[in-house]
C-alpha cells in the first residue's frame with residue numbers, strides 16, 4: 149500500500165506541478181492567422197512520400213528568428229564531419245524556413261473542404277486545438293466536425309500540426325517533374341488530381357531518423373534514449389486510443405536538444421487507427437478493411453490476421469513491436485525485417501532475430517527482444533517497455549539486490565527522482581533537454597502494475613543471463 153501511495157503521489161505531483169502545466173515550448177511564435185496558403189512563403193521541397201510532398205515554409209508576417217534549438221545546432225561541437233554538414237545545412241534552412249507545409253495529394257476525395265477533411269481526417273489526429281479555422285466563411289465544419297477523429301494532446305515525441313486548411317493546389321517547385329500525375333488538370337492536362345487539397349503546417353525538422361542514421365551511429369546512451377522516446381510517443385498515442393500503424397524511420401523526425409541529444413518525433417498519421425473507446429480492437433470481417441501501412445513492419449498479429457465474422461485485430465501492442473524492429477537501425481544494424489532476405493513478420497522465429505552489437509546494454513537488448521515477441525500477450529506494452537528502459541537508465545542502484553526491502557528502496561528512489569525532476573523543471577533550459585523530458589514522462593505515467601511488470605521483466609532477464617554465464 150505504501151508503494152502504491154508513493155507511485156500515486158509521484159505521478160500526481162509531477163503531472164500537476166511540471167508536466168501538464170508546463171507548456172511545450174514551441175520555437176514558433178504564436179500566430180492567429182495562417183489558414184491560407186498566401187499566408188506563407190514556400191521554399192524548396194524537403195520531402196516526398198507516397199501521399200504528399202512537403203515544403204519548407206515561413207509565415208509571411210513573421211521575421212526569421214534564431215530559435216533556441218537552431219542556435220544549439222550551430223553551437224554543437226561535433227567531430228563527425230558528415231553529421232556537422234547535415235546539421236549546419238539544416239540549421240541555415242531552418243532559420244529562414246522554420247515551418248514545413250505538407251501538401252496531400254488528392255485523388256478522388258472531391259474538392260469540397262468537407263469531403264477533403266473527411267477523407268484525410270487521420271492526418272488531423274496530431275492537430276492542435278487552434279489548427280483548424282472554425283470560421284464558416286472559410287471551412288464549413290458545421291455538421292462535419294463530428295466526423296473528424298479525435299485529436300491527441302501535445303507530447304514531446306509526437307508531431308504537432310499547427311494549422312490545417314484546404315486550398316487550391318499550387319504549382320510548387322518540382323511539381324511538374326516529380327508528381328505530375330497527381331496535379332489537377334488545371335496544372336497538367338493529363339493529371340488525375342482534384343483541384344483542392346489539404347495542407348498541414350508543422351515545425352520544420354532538420355532531418356528524419358533514417359537520414360540521421362545514414363551519417364551517424366548514436367552512442368549506447370543516446371541510442372537508449374532514442375528507443376525510449378519512441379516508446380514514450382507510442383504509449384502517449386496508445387493511451388489516447390491511437391495506433392500509428394506506419395512507424396518507420398522515414399516517419400520519425402529528428403532535431404537536437406540544447407545539449408546535442410537527438411529528439412525524436414513521430415509523424416505522418418495518414419494510416420492511423422483512432423478509437424474513442426481507446427480499445428484499439430479493429431473488426432476484421434473483410435479483406436477490404438485497411439490494416440495500416442508498411443507491411444514490412446506490421447506486427448505478427450496484424451500480418452497474420454485472416455478476415456472473417458467476429459475476427460478482431462488487436463492493435464494495442466503493434467506499434468511497440470515496430471519500435472523493436474526500428475531499434476536495430478538505431479543501434480547501427482540493418483532492420484531485420486527489410487529486404488528480400490529479411491525476416492518476415494508472418495513467420496519469423498524469435499531465435500532468428502540477429503544479435504545486437506555487444507555495446508548495446510544488456511537491459512536494452514532485453515527490451516528489444518521482448519518487443520519483438522510474436523505473441524502480443526507475452527510482449528510488454530510500450531509503457532512497460534518504457535518503464536524498463538527508464539529503470540535501467542536511471543534506477544539501476546534501486547533495482548539491485550531486490551529483496552523484501554526492494555520495493556521500499558524503489559519507492560524512495562522514485563521520490564528522490566521526482567524531487568530532482570521538479571527542480572530541473574524550475575531551473576530553465578536543462579528542463580527542456582530530452583533526458584529531463586523522458587524522466588518527467590516516466591514519473592508522470594507511473595502505475596503500480598506497469599512498474600511491477602517492468603521490474604519483473606528486468607529481473608527475469610538478468611537471472612536468465614546470469615544462468616547463461618554460469619552454464620557457459
Ligand SMILES: Nc1ncnc2c1ncn2[C@@H]1O[C@H](COP(=O)(O)OP(=O)(O)OP(=O)(O)O)[C@@H](O)[C@H]1O
Pocket residue numbers: 194195196197198199200201202248250350351352353354355356394398399401415416418
Ligand atoms: N515537419 C517536417 N519537417 C521536415 N521534414 C518533413 C516534415 N514532415 C515531413 N517531412 C519530410 O517529408 C517526407 C514525407 O512526409 P510524410 O511521410 O508525412 O509523407 P507521406 O506521403 O504521408 O509518406 P508515406 O509514403 O509514408 O505515406 C518525410 O519522410 C520527411 O522527409
